[in-house]
């Protein structure tokens with residue numbers, strides 16, 4: 033694994049009451065605490081940039097309410113087959129030239145078939161040979177599949193728990209929360225770094241956001257990366273059922289609480305950034321976010337163009353984090 037050594041064994045005995053108390057702090061106090069923790073663990077002027085490519089889009093049999101790639105959401109998205117290895121490597125080269133240090137590849141599957149996994153392993157090996165970090169998200173994995181990806185040299189596996197255990201059944205019915213936890217355990221046991229976070233603005237309550245952070249911060253080892261997404265998927269059931277958008281300051285609070293409770297993790301500002309003002313993004317960085325996705329798309333979701341990110345970094349005095 034090429035990720036820098038970080039303290040992922042910080043407290044994992046957080047109680048829900050403690051996390052709820054952090055959420056309830058006066059905003060300036062919460063920001064001060066989060067920024068203090070952030071600078072104790074990281075250079076707060078550096079932000080990791082990653083690029084995400086959809087290597088197999090749409091047609092997913094799972095019914096995640098927020099996802100444009102689910103066959104259960106009528107989003108008009110055209111399903112594609114798994115990309116060829118050469119085409120993926122050409123995209124990785126372009127991302128490297130644009131300054132990305134990590135290349136993430138996502139496939140819309142419930143779980144990968146072994147034949148497809150071999151093709152993904154060839155992609156991982158090729159991207160590693162370019163000198164980049166690799167991350168894939170392929171759905172649920174068996175212990176054997178996780179071990180195979182480790183053997184191919186995979187650095188990170190993304191698998192989000194989405195929301196609190198209690199709210200989960202409102203957003204997915206085709207799998208259980210425990211299925212997610214089982215895959216995370218297989219990934220961890222194989223020695224692959226874990227990228228695991230959630231999505232907010234799904235109509236969940238503050239208590240569910242507390243539950244999401246609690247579930248992440250009490251994993252035996254904290255995830256190396258914690259993506260926090262804001263709901264965006266146009267045409268999805270979640271968007272139809274959630275007319276009221278989450279208050280941006282509540283999003284910032286979620287980032288801050290993630291930073292305080294998982295101090296050694298990269299906290300990633302993920303989907304929803306395109307709809308955020310520069311001021312909200314600046315508050316997220318102040319609250320401890322230190323990773324973003326660059327490039328025009330996040331799988332199927334629009335993302336700010338590289339130029340606007342460069343401008344944002346220049347305005348805020350931020351620099352891309354070097355590969356560690």
Ligand code: SF4
Pocket residue numbers: 092093094095096099100101102103139140141142171
């Ligand atoms: S989030 Fe993943 S598992 Fe769920 S529908 Fe989308 S691609 Fe499938």
